[in-house]
Amino acid sequence: MSGHPHDPEPGPHLSPEDLAVLAEGADRDQAPRELLDHLARCRSCMAAYADVVRYRAGWLAFPKAFTRAKGTVRGRRPGVHAPRALMQGRAALFLAAAGFVVVFVLAGAWLTGRLAPRRPSDPIAALIERASAEGLVIPGGEAGASRQARTYRSGSVVDDEAGRALERMRAEHERAPREHRDVHTLVAGLLASGRVDLAGDYVEEGLARAPEDSRLLTLSAIVAHRTGNLSGAERRLRSALQASPGDATATLDLGIVLAEAGRTDEADSLLGEVIRKVPDSPLADRSRRALSAMPRR
Secondary structure (H helix, E strand, O other), X not given: OOOOOOOOOOOOOXXXXXXXXXXXXXXXXXXXXXXXXXXXXXXXXXXXXXXXXHHHHHXXXXXXXXXXXOOOOOOOOOOOOOHHHHOOHHHHHHHHHHHHHHHXXXXXXXXXXHHOOOOOOOHHHHHHHHHOXXXXXXXXXXXXXXXXXXXXXXXXXOOHHHHHHHHHHHHHHHHOOHHHOOOHHHHHHHHHOXXXXXXXXXXXXXXXXXXXXXXXXXXXXXXXXXXXXXHHHHHHHHHHHHHOOOOHHHHHHHHHHHHHOOOHHHXXXXXXXXXXXXXXXXXXXXXXXXXXXXXXX
């Protein structure tokens, strides 16, 4: 392909073989730099390149509908090396239709994913997140740490669905062999529902089997905090951090406990640590809120 004498674009234009190489994703990185530079500056070659890419997209979507075009190089995908032949007769019409169908199908898939109704979340997990919007953050409820507290008409964060799910979980827990019981979510759900005494019984049962479990230690600290035992909450949170150094949830909760106890310097340090370690998380947002609420001298 040679440039027209009056063509203001750079010439000579790229050959069909050059365009085909550029259209192949696997080969593009190996293409000579001068081909890429010419393509970037030449509108005619860019238009031809776009035609080849659209044809290739149609072939990938509907390979059986394409016949081998004259000029195709053996051993390559049909049509990739024949941009001139592609634009003749029925091939040109199919090219336009195939490109439209590919775009339509992709757009439909995207919209289906965006507009399809989301599955309802686990009611107990949602309950734990709601309860973590105020007070100490419950392990498992970190995603709700920065939200506004949401209560129902009863004045509780518990809705009927979550209450029923929690009762089923408790019944299953009691039926399961002791060595197979997973107490973490049950205790977190009981705390979220305000059943602190029952949560305390189950968390102590769990700690008897796993005394260095950092999540259980944090849950135990929340039980102590809910009963007004700040010193007990502090001890359990420090034990949780000893078992799992850097645990952001335990660090944040300890900062809140110390702030409530009036130990603002220590609280400042811990809350600032959470912000530094997980700056874009709901835990960091809660830390900033706690810092802004602390009295300053």
